[in-house]
Amino acid sequence: MSKSEQRSRPPRKEPEQVWTPRTKLGNLVATEKITTMKEIYENGYRIQEAGIIKKLLPGIKTEVIDVGIVQKQTTNGEYTRFKALVAAGDENGWLGIGQGKSKQMRIAIEKATNQAYLNVSPVKLGCGSWECRCDQHHSVPFKVRGRGGSVTVEVIPGPRGLGLVAGGNIRNLLKLAGLKDAWTKSTGSTNTMTSTSRAVLDCLRQTFSQG
Incomplete structure (x- = not known):
């Protein structure tokens, strides 16, 4: 050929x-x-x-958020495995995050993807911005805060057209959940994606538990 x-x-x-x-x-x-x-x-x-x-949720999408290597010292030598962090969302009010580990990267991603599906949770969308006050589901209905490890994330309702004012990884998670406009604040080691993603998911779950 x-x-x-x-x-x-x-x-x-x-x-x-x-x-x-x-x-x-x-x-x-x-x-x-x-x-x-x-x-x-x-x-x-x-x-x-x-x-x-x-x-x-036939329109659900997945995105690999983070990959890395886990090394452990044993009596037989160094033991190495891959780890993956995957998010799943339909961009319309559902988001899940999963983690997987394996000797092979592909299998680690598959495990994390499957776990993300099983962890999918509802996210209540709305318009809680005093600047907008429309009836469309483009943001969160009120300010919410979530925590994962040492990371705290706060999502504040934004007016239509604002976009997602957030760092790249947090912005991608909010987009998968279905948010289009919002301000965000974060504290802690946001480079640690496991803690950051858990903080975002915990934050968005508050839209139901508080609402």
Whole structure:
């Protein structure tokens, strides 16, 4: 095969695996007896299958937030594993974050992605800005604060057109959750993405617990 033919070939897509429910909730979703995420949270069901999230939130996206190496000294020598942090959100009021570790980077990312699906939580969107006062769901309904480790993140409602005033990683998480306009404040070691992402998720969960 010539080099020009190789360049023109489309990228190979991995075949999508067919989801086979393994839990009672999974069967209810597969048979369409439960058709929305709202029903699951109102009834207090525990989600144990990523396929449930993929079916009920078909527009959900994932993003690798951070990757790294974990080294541990043992009697047999140095033990090295990869770790990955992944966020999952539909950009319309749902966000989850997961972490995975493995000897292979690809498997670590897969584990983190699966965990992110299982940790998806609702985010209440609204317009709590006194400068805007519209009825659209482009920001948070009121100021919220969350904490993860030594990191504290505060999200403040912003008027339409403001955009997301935040650092790159925090901005990406807020966008995945569905926010379009907001101010943010953060304290602590925000370079530690595990703590920062947990702080953001805890912060956005406050939109429901306080509302």
